[in-house]
Amino acid sequence: MSLKGPILTIDDDEDDQYLLRQVIKDLPVTNDVYAFFNGKEALHYLETTDEQPFLILCDINMPQMDGLELREYIIQNEYLRNKSIPFVYFTTAANPDLIRAAYNTTVQGFYQKAAEYAGLQEQIRLIIAYWQSCLHPNQP
Secondary structure (H helix, E strand, O other): OOOOOOEEEEOOOHHHHHHHHHHHHHOOOOOOEEEEOOHHHHHHHHHHOOOOOOEEEEOOOOOOOOHHHHHHHHHHOHHHHHOOOOEEEEEOOOOHHHHHHHHHOOOOOEEEOOOOHHHHHHHHHHHHHHHHHOOOOOOO
């Protein structure tokens, strides 16, 4: 994790991607935001970049590679696992089975997206503030 690294948003819904970018833009956050529409796109980026992302905000239900599959791939791949990028599920789908499955992938958080902008902004503010204040193995 790099405090200045990009925030990755992984969500197949264009409206949700737009809202996340707006929410982050409205916060006092200077990190770039990179949007991916499925796990395969994000995985390609993660495997080919030298950048150290700050945070991954990932939906669960997506085509090609869903959030659970992406997280499993990351933790099974030594190179990606050692990047130690905070991985938080940020999704509309929230039932006990999905939450249990998410935590079985050693995820660092699970949020159900708030329905209104102010709630969404508060969720993202809290997530970012938490990770900005955490100690991390890849910090300088």
